[in-house]
Amino acid sequence: MEEVNNSLKNGKTNNTIKAMEILEEVLKETELNETTSLSVGSMVAILHKPKGPFKGLNIFATDDKATLSEAVPNSRVSVRLPRELEAESSNTIVFCMLTWPDRSTTLWGSSHELYESRLVGLSVSGKNITGLQERVNITVNLAGNGTTTSFNKSFTETLQPKCVFLNFSTQAYSTDGCITLWKFGQSNVTCSCDHLTYFGVLMVSANISPKDQEILSYITVIGCSISLLTLIITFLLFITNRKARADLSMKVHIHLVIALILLNLHFLPSQAVALSSTGFCFYMALSLHYSLLAALIWMSLEGFHLYLLLVRVFNIYVKKYLLKLSVVGWGIPAVIVALVAIIDRSSYGLVPLDSANSNSTAICYIVNNTVKMVTTVGVFCLVFIFNMFMLGVTVRSIVILRRSKEFGPIDHDRAKRDIYTLLGITTLLGITWGLVFFSFGYLTTAGLYLFCILNSLQGFFIFLWFVMSLRKTGKPATMGSSETRSTNS
Incomplete structure (x- = not known):
């Protein structure tokens, strides 16, 4: 000594x-x-x-x-x-x-x-x-x-x-x-x-001030709580509305709603159980991983469904279509999570919420950075690229549709409907998750605020979209067949 x-x-x-x-x-x-x-x-x-x-x-x-x-x-x-x-x-x-x-x-x-x-x-x-x-x-x-x-x-x-x-x-x-x-x-x-x-x-x-970290934490908790509540209301509206249950697109939407409910249910209490028993933390980490993957996969399936509606308009019948989507949407995340747990159970544990900042809130999630990059960041990038392409296809279809002579001059009400449609599709496809790519350098603080606000409230935005869609289905048809098809799409 x-x-x-x-x-x-x-x-x-x-x-x-x-x-x-x-x-x-x-x-x-x-x-x-x-x-x-x-x-x-x-x-x-x-x-x-x-x-x-x-x-x-x-x-x-x-x-x-x-x-x-x-x-x-x-x-x-x-x-x-x-x-x-x-x-x-x-x-x-x-x-x-x-x-x-x-x-x-x-x-x-x-x-x-x-x-x-x-x-x-x-x-x-x-x-x-x-x-x-x-x-x-x-x-x-x-x-x-x-x-x-x-x-x-x-x-x-x-x-x-x-x-x-x-x-x-x-x-x-x-x-x-x-x-x-x-x-x-x-x-x-x-x-x-x-x-x-x-x-x-x-x-x-510090890349971001402690005060901003505290505010972002409150925004996230409040936004996710609002989303969870409104998503549950959305699910209840679906099961109590006969017309909604008969609509194929609504059935696809409700699977995304369930995935986001699971994601919020496991994310919100994750900080509280982060320092609890090892077994409980392992369950929370595994469940949070599965819920996140399920939400991402169902966002991509929303994009695929949109592709069938917009591109393959006259030939979209697929035998047991919803069952096949369900196998993909719920099965792929289960396979990924099961493989990770079997190969290396220690991949799940206590980690910072923000991987770039070890001082951020700790939750039960994926400890292994390689597993995290491949199974979450990699999946997200593929989903984001595909859904950005589908958003581009949607915008192009609407522009072409509005230029058609059969609709005559453009009016403001129709423009508003188009904007609402694009905002709804953007929410369903999870495009706002791409703001994470702008949360660096000089854009760190502003990017994180936008990311937390928009994504924590994704469930609330889906609720608004769902309610507006129910109102549309409850009104008598007053438009031509072509526009009706476009609106439903």
Whole structure:
């Protein structure tokens, strides 16, 4: 510990990492019969051998002492080790907190400052702890203790905490397997990780202000709640309206409605259960993945149905058409989710809502970035491209129809109907989801606001479209056959 403490003072990277690795091995091999607390210079450590079945462990540390007691004033770091470690009496649990004397420098080539130049090391002798389902939680106090810089609100307008671990092989920081649990104004940050090593908190520049993050979170929750309520009303209107139940297009729409109901039902409570039991979080993540895929697939089937109505107008009969659409719309997502769960169950877990910002709200979803990119982003891109093409076909068909001489001069009422039709089709096809492509760079804030407002209210817009469609079907036909066909399409 003296050697490592001297390395911390000298600040030489290679020497420090080598000394840290040696110290970790020495501490794990140290023979002891009871819990032992150690302190040398800017380092504190605690060694503990479990007695009896391991039920988890809480560790608390100040600048000069580490203990297992909860009554620790001015605690700088607290750690919760899960039962899943399954440590036995032959294993030594090692906690080590290192603090560099120079707190103004960055470490190991990072462009960001390590908060209070502090790393927290965790290990268990005889075990290589990775891929935990029940995560390790390291909570760092950001309030300061009178001798350090306080992490106040004005500071967090430009900087935010980000949990990382030190990768000894690359001598660099990484976020793999770690989630940052922190909200604007909180005096502490929790690093929730699925492995044991040396952890720290980097101060990174905020792409979007904490205030905007809070507002966007409220917009999303309120919008999704409104959508869920109106989607349920839409479904009830459908099953109680005989004409709607007899209309094929309405039947296709109602499948999308059900998919969006499932999506909102699993998305809204996901944050609340994010830190609950592993089994429940796995179910929420799997269900949310399935619901999202089902919604995307049914949006593409809306585009396919639109293609049949607009392009293959005179030959659209398909035997057991709705059954075949249902097999595709509900079956493909089930196959994808089942394959992911069978191949790697750990692909589902706790992740930030915004993958580009580890400080955002954590939910139960897909942990593996490759799985997420292929099964959600990839599917979305294909659906979006197809539906954009179908929107173009729709616009072209309406323009050609309005130029036809059989309709005579253009009137404002007809133009309004065309606009309403295009807005309704845009909602059904999920075109507004494409705003995510504009949520970067200088457009990040504006793009995210538009994305959250329009997409969280997608269910409400579908409800309006559905009600207007019911009103149309209830009115007597007053237009020519050609226009009637176009309006229904």
